[in-house]
Amino acid sequence: MTAIAFEHVRKEYPDGTVAVADLSLEVREHELLALVGPSGCGKSTTLRMANRLVEPTSGRILLGGEDVTDADPVELRRRIGYVIQNVGLFPHRTVEQNVATVPRLLGWDRTRTRTRVGELLELMGLEPGRYAKRYPHELSGGERQRVGVARGLATDPPVLLMDEPFGAVDPVGRRRLQAEFRRIHAEIGTTVMLVTHDVDEAVQLADRIAVFSRGGHLEQLDDPVRVLTAPASAAVADLVGRDAASKLLGLGTLQSSDLRQGSLGEDLPTAEATVRVGAPLSEAFSALADARAAAVPVLDGDRTVGVLDADGVLRALRRIVDERASEESAAV
Known part of the structure; x- marks a missing residue:
């Protein structure tokens, strides 16, 4: 109304x-x-x-x-x-x-x-x-x-x-x-x-x-x-x-689908910088930038479920745009 x-x-x-x-x-x-x-x-x-x-x-x-x-x-x-x-x-x-x-x-x-x-x-x-x-x-x-x-x-x-x-x-x-x-x-x-x-x-x-x-x-x-x-x-x-x-980073949250799965690898010398599933994308991006590493561990509760890297941030941005396009198509 x-x-x-x-x-x-x-x-x-x-x-x-x-x-x-x-x-x-x-x-x-x-x-x-x-x-x-x-x-x-x-x-x-x-x-x-x-x-x-x-x-x-x-x-x-x-x-x-x-x-x-x-x-x-x-x-x-x-x-x-x-x-x-x-x-x-x-x-x-x-x-x-x-x-x-x-x-x-x-x-x-x-x-x-x-x-x-x-x-x-x-x-x-x-x-x-x-x-x-x-x-x-x-x-x-x-x-x-x-x-x-x-x-x-x-x-x-x-x-x-x-x-x-x-x-x-x-x-x-x-x-x-x-x-x-x-x-x-x-x-x-x-x-x-x-x-x-x-x-x-x-x-x-x-x-x-x-x-x-x-x-x-x-x-x-x-x-x-x-x-x-x-x-x-x-x-x-x-x-x-x-x-x-x-x-666009301010419009979404980090999802499991945005992550790279598996071992943290050698590109993560420490786990001091972490981010959680469901965190604002802006916060996730800041954690990645501040870590001075190629990726950061992502936690769900106390469990590490994957890592976030630059490709993951791009995937998240594309997801936001695609979700909006799907909503518009469904509304037609």
Whole structure:
């Protein structure tokens, strides 16, 4: 089912600048849709039109079948979660008070509010007894971002809008937040529209990716594998770049069929570097690169079941593409 739909939406500013031109786009229930493209392509404008922080010039935007332009904008924004890059936490309110902002505006009682805040902090990996009474300045950048996500989810909104939510976090913290958010989204299933300039982030997190070009033109709407392996236009190919294969590493896990069986051989002087069946391919590739050897042992439980070498990584990448092609054929 469709959670939010853009029907021939256009945004043109008084000076004649077209930010979004005739955009038609459907976001499915429970999916995470990433919006990517170069600066000035209209992806953030599209996001902000969904909760009327920016008003469309023409067209319709439907949330659960209701035209958002017919809704009271303040009430609408209380129904749609919104998370931005710099979080925007209230500095003189505690973590608990920040997360409780919208529930209190909606008139929730204290018990219900406190329970929901505790649930969300636990979900975000922020132990309530440790973090609830802290203030934003007492948190790391990653912790503040988690609080921002918790606040956006406080009233279990049907749609969560996220505009470069992890952009202000250092690279290591960003990777951790991406992994944590992937887990959270799988658990709660909220429909998410995520704006990011980072194609790798979109590939890691999204069920589908919408690629925009300047003027708010939708160049391609597809799953990450198709965007990487079959770009629909030169603009998409330029955005993806020449390292599409390396981006595919973030989309699959290591399987027994990817391995070379038998003895570890002389190309494995030590077994210090190992990887496990089911590990993300990106992790498996890193283990192989760090081992400074031609192959690394692969474990299933405590048992060595084979070795991973460069050919195995290539087999895994081809498997991901072939599996996607088989799924598409079955769907026809």
